[in-house]
Amino acid sequence: MGRNRLAPLGLALLATWLAGAEGRRAQVVGRQLILEGKPTMLRGVCYSPVPINQSVYFSPYGDYFTSDYSFIWLRDLPLIKAMGANVLRVYGWLLENDHSDFLDAVTANGLYLMATFYMGDATEAPVQTAAQRQKVISDFRNQVAQYSTHPALLIWSFGNELNGVWNGFLQQFSRSDDMGPGSQGTRCAWDERYDDLGGCWIHKGKLPPPGSACYNSSGCVYSRLFSFINDAAVAAKEVADVLVVSAFADVDGLYDKVARAGQFAQHLDAWTAQVYRGKSFGDFFQAMGNATDKPVLLTEYGVDAYHDACGSNLEDPCYNTLGDSSASYEDGEAQAAYALALTGEIASHGSDLKGCEHARQGWEQCTAIGGFLMSWVDEFWKGAKAQASCEPTISDPDFSPKNCKVKAHVTCGNWDASYHDICGYQLDAAPDRYVNEEWFGITSPTHCSGAINSLRPRPVYWRMRELWSGEKNDTAAAAALFGDCEALFTEQCVKLGSGGGGLLLDWMHGSQTTADGSGRLTCSGHGGCTSDWKECGAGNANLSSTPCCSCDFGFAGAGCEQLDARLYIALGAGFILAMLLLLMILLSLAKLLCSRRAKVGLNEGSKPLLSS
Numbered sequence: 001m002g003r004n005r006l007a008p009l010g011l012a013l014l015a016t017w018l019a020g021a022e023g024r025r026a027q028v029v030g031r032q033l034i035l036e037g038k039p040t041m042l043r044g045v046c047y048s049p050v051p052i053n054q055s056v057y058f059s060p061y062g063d064y065f066t067s068d069y070s071f072i073w074l075r076d077l078p079l080i081k082a083m084g085a086n087v088l089r090v091y092g093w094l095l096e097n098d099h100s101d102f103l104d105a106v107t108a109n110g111l112y113l114m115a116t117f118y119m120g121d122a123t124e125a126p127v128q129t130a131a132q133r134q135k136v137i138s139d140f141r142n143q144v145a146q147y148s149t150h151p152a153l154l155i156w157s158f159g160n161e162l163n164g165v166w167n168g169f170l171q172q173f174s175r176s177d178d179m180g181p182g183s184q185g186t187r188c189a190w191d192e193r194y195d196d197l198g199g200c201w202i203h204k205g206k207l208p209p210p211g212s213a214c215y216n217s218s219g220c221v222y223s224r225l226f227s228f229i230n231d232a233a234v235a236a237k238e239v240a241d242v243l244v245v246s247a248f249a250d251v252d253g254l255y256d257k258v259a260r261a262g263q264f265a266q267h268l269d270a271w272t273a274q275v276y277r278g279k280s281f282g283d284f285f286q287a288m289g290n291a292t293d294k295p296v297l298l299t300e301y302g303v304d305a306y307h308d309a310c311g312s313n314l315e316d317p318c319y320n321t322l323g324d325s326s327a328s329y330e331d332g333e334a335q336a337a338y339a340l341a342l343t344g345e346i347a348s349h350g351s352d353l354k355g356c357e358h359a360r361q362g363w364e365q366c367t368a369i370g371g372f373l374m375s376w377v378d379e380f381w382k383g384a385k386a387q388a389s390c391e392p393t394i395s396d397p398d399f400s401p402k403n404c405k406v407k408a409h410v411t412c413g414n415w416d417a418s419y420h421d422i423c424g425y426q427l428d429a430a431p432d433r434y435v436n437e438e439w440f441g442i443t444s445p446t447h448c449s450g451a452i453n454s455l456r457p458r459p460v461y462w463r464m465r466e467l468w469s470g471e472k473n474d475t476a477a478a479a480a481l482f483g484d485c486e487a488l489f490t491e492q493c494v495k496l497g498s499g500g501g502g503l504l505l506d507w508m509h510g511s512q513t514t515a516d517g518s519g520r521l522t523c524s525g526h527g528g529c530t531s532d533w534k535e536c537g538a539g540n541a542n543l544s545s546t547p548c549c550s551c552d553f554g555f556a557g558a559g560c561e562q563l564d565a566r567l568y569i570a571l572g573a574g575f576i577l578a579m580l581l582l583l584m585i586l587l588s589l590a591k592l593l594c595s596r597r598a599k600v601g602l603n604e605g606s607k608p609l610l611s612s
Contacts, residue, residue, distance in 0.1 A: 024241055026154055028269045031295040031351040031359040033243075033369040035154075039352040042370025043468050044114070045080055045442065046300060047088040048379060049073065051451040053418040055381035063093040065102040070539030071452060071546040073102055075488070076376065077109040079481055083442075083461060084468025087111060087154060089299065089372045092118030095143050104541035106152040114155035114299075114372070116247065117143055122168030125159075128176050133228055141235040148240035156242050157299065158232045161249040161274065162225060163257070165192055165201050173224040174217070188220035189213070202253045222257040226264040233267040243269040247299035250275040250284070259291035270369060274300035278429035279341050285349040289364040295351050298371030303338045303430055304439040305378075305458055307331035308422055310407060311434030317390060317404035321411065322422055330439075334431040336460040339373060340467060346371045373464065377455060378441035383423030386412040386437065407434070418447075448485035450531030452547060455482055490522060490529060492547050497524030497559030523549035527560035 025036065032039045048056075049064050049072050056062035064072050080088060088111060093099055106113050117140045119125040126132045140158060147153055162169045170192065173179070177186035191214065193199025200214035208214035233244040248254055250273040258271055271294050275281055281301075288296045309326045310318035320326035349368045351359060356366035388408035392399055395411070404410065412423035424436040442461050445453035462473035471477070483491075497520075522529050527549045530536065536548035551560035 025151070026241075026243055028243065028295060028369070030357060031293070031363075031366050031369070032356055033270075033295065033351070039356070040086075040369075041347065041350045041352045042087045042112075042297065042372075043085045044087045044089055044370060044372035045083070045085045046372045046375035047076070047080070047090050048375060049076060049377055050379045050381055051453050052380050052445055052447045054451060055384065055415075055417045057381070057384065060097075061094065062091065063097055065090060065093050065099045066097050067101040067538035067540055068533050069451070070101060070105075070541075071533070071544040073105060074539070074542075074544045075455070077105055077111065079443075079455070080376065081109045081111055082469070082471075082481055083465045084471070085111065087114060087370075087372075088376075089114040089116065089157075091116045091160065095139070095146065099147070100150070101539070101541040103147060103150045103152040107150075108541060111152070112154035113152045114157060114245075115153060116157040116160055119159040119162070121166075122172050126172060127169055127228060128172040130178050133231075137228075137232045137235050140232050141239060144236040144242065145239040148242075153240070153242055155269075156236055156240075156244050157272070158229055158236075158244060158246045160247045162229070162246055163222075163252060163254065164249045165252070170221050170225065173228070174221050176224065179224045179227070188217045188224070190217035190221045202251070207253050207256050218252075218257065219260050222261040223264045226261050226268075230265040230267050233265070233269075237267065245270050245272045245297060245299070247272050247274060249273070250277070255284075255287035255291045258288065262292050262294075268294070270295045270297045272297045272299045274298070276301070276303075276427065276429060276435075279338050279431075281342065281345055285345075285367045286364040289367040290362055293361045295369045296367050297369050298346060300374045301342050301346075301371050302374040302440065303335055304424075304436045305330055305332050305335040305441065305444075305460075306422060306436040306439040307334065307432045308424070308434040308436055309432075310409060310422075311426055311430065311432045316406065317401055317408045317410050319394075319410055320422075321409075322420060328422070331431070332458040332460065335458060336463045338431065339460045340463050343371070343373070343464065343467060373442065373460075375440045375442070377443045377445055377453075378420065378438055380420055380438055380445075381417040382437040383412050383414040383421040384417070386414070386423035387425040389413040389423070443482075446485060448489045448531070449529075449547070451533065452485075452488055452531045454485045454488050457482055489531065489547050493522040493529035493549055493559070494520050495559075496549050497522065497526075498561040523551065523560040524555070524557075525560075526555040527551035 027034050033042070034040070048062065050056060050062060051064075051072065060066070060069075088106070090113065093115070103113065119136065125136050127136060144156055161167060165171070170190065174188040174190035174192070191199040192201055194201050194203035195205040195214075196203055200208065200218055208218065229246045236242060236244050245268060248271070254273055262271070271288060271292055273284070273288075273296065275284055275298055277284065285296070307329050309320050309328045320328055322328075346368050349365060350356075351366045351369055353366060359366035386408070388405045389412045390399065390401075390404035390408050390410050392403070393411055393414070399410070401410075407426040409421070409423055411421055414421040414423055420438060422436045423438065424434055426433060427435045441458065442464070443455040443457050445455055448454055457478065465471050465473070529547050530550040531547045533546040535550060536546040539545040549558065549560045551557070551564070554564050556562050556564040
């Protein structure tokens with residue numbers, strides 16, 4: 001009897017839930033990402049377009065997503081779309097800045113965005129106390145709310161690699177004495193040291209056996225981490241219709257932690273990992289498929305494009321440098337081969353395939369909803385805080401090899417963001433057994449002027465384009481898509497102007513008159529081309545304002561094709577003054593003539609009469 005009464009109520013609740021679900025643009029159902037009503041795989045690119053000679057450690061602190069830098073993302077977004085991607089990932093931006101134009105441009109180019117709520121490490125965003133955790137979650141909620149209705153924002157990642165022992169969050173969760181779920185007394189008593197040093201962090205060993213101290217304490221720590229992330233997901237979904245994940249590092253037996261503590265993150269839409277295991281993901285998909293009902297999203301994957309002899313030789317530290325005779329070289333072919341193999345593996349485990357609507361925990365297939373290839377462009381700043389470094393570096397008189405970490409390059413860390421260094425660390429899974437942090441780009445930049453860089457596509461761009469879109473590479477396609485410095489800088493200022501000629505004061509043209517092949521002049525021949533975005537001003541979702549024309553005195557307009565209004569005023573004032581001066585001169589002349597005539601008449605009247 002009671003069951004019959006509850007049945008209509010249950011059906012009503014189900015109908016209400018389905019009605020709400022139908023109104024959502026994107027949702028995860030089982031292991032499938034349903035986007036705009038159909039199962040979808042995310043073909044993503046990690047996007048951090050820091051120009052040469054700039055760094056995330058200085059203004060604008062990696063936030064190149066404002067209208068001031070529209071010349072960067074308006075260059076890139078059409079290229080990313082042409083590659084066949086459907087989503088890009090950014091690593092954070094400043095809450096106080098306006099990113100509406102960037103988001104509008106993302107939508108205009110047929111792309112979606114995964115934004116990352118930047119937390120840095122536990123010194124920047126402490127989480128040990130309830131008040132500290134609430135502040136972080138509140139800040140996240142506010143950032144999500146800022147663009148809650150924008151169609152570009154598909155996913156938010158709450159932090160980046162929060163499970164990395166190097167970031168310190170796990171340690172603070174272990175020491176916290178005011179957390180509920182998973183707590184054992186007041187603290188977790190988790191030993192943060194590597195397992196080969198007697199601790200609980202899985203580095204070279206196996207998973208801790210059930211009932212052991214490390215098994216229990218790691219379960220405590222991860223239940224707290226996942227509970228914290230779950231609270232953040234709940235807060236975000238209160239203010240926006242978005243998917244929420246947290247980009248984890250593929251470390252510390254992640255699948256084991258998900259299997260044991262994943263129930264504390266029910267509102268997380270997918271489990272994620274940044275996976276660098278070589279040319280294959282190995283057992284990653286199988287392990288995660290057995291650990292959870294949720295799908296997985298690869299938030300980073302791929303390899304760099306530099307073959308570094310440091311990875312395989314016996315030298316330690318490494319003294320080879322870019323361009324020397326050490327048998328090191330740019331290896332775009334290996335980068336492309338790895339990207340194709342890994343992307344194919346993601347697709348083969350994709351949850352958009354037929355039958356995947358029934359997938360659940362224990363299924364080793366139908367596990368993935370996509371991935372983000374690392375990354376769009378080389379970033380010259382990344383060598384500053386290299387994982388393997390020497391302190392001090394070889395340029396310092398106090399340099400000593402004894403002060404270098406294992407397999408460090410002696411020039412690293414290198415804070416010179418104008419130099420393409422080969423800083424990184426040894427990794428057996430890499431093609432050359434070394435990771436060069438500054439060389440992950442699908443494209444390689446060339447400095448043009450200021451923050452304007454041209455891009456050279458590596459083979460991976462064309463291979464991924466063919467895989468994702470079916471479009472093959474040819475010379476015409478390359479020329480049409482990728483402009484050189486001449487096209488991005490000089491030709492832009494030629495287009496802004498009239499090409500020279502046709503002005504009243506053409507004789508004034510001048511100081512910088514570089515011509516293109518047609519003989520037209522930059523900035524109408526009345527100014528110079530500048531890359532100073534502060535002078536050029538902000539662009540918008542459709543228009544880049546940099547480079548721009550810096551006009552010679554007396555000229556104005558976007559292309560210096562007009563006379564400056566001030567010049568018109570000056571000319572008018574000059575004309576009036578000239579007329580007044582002329583009038584004064586004429587009056588003076590008239591007065592002088594009258595005076596002379598009067599004198600002549602007087603002289604005539606004073607002559608003596610002739611005698612008879």
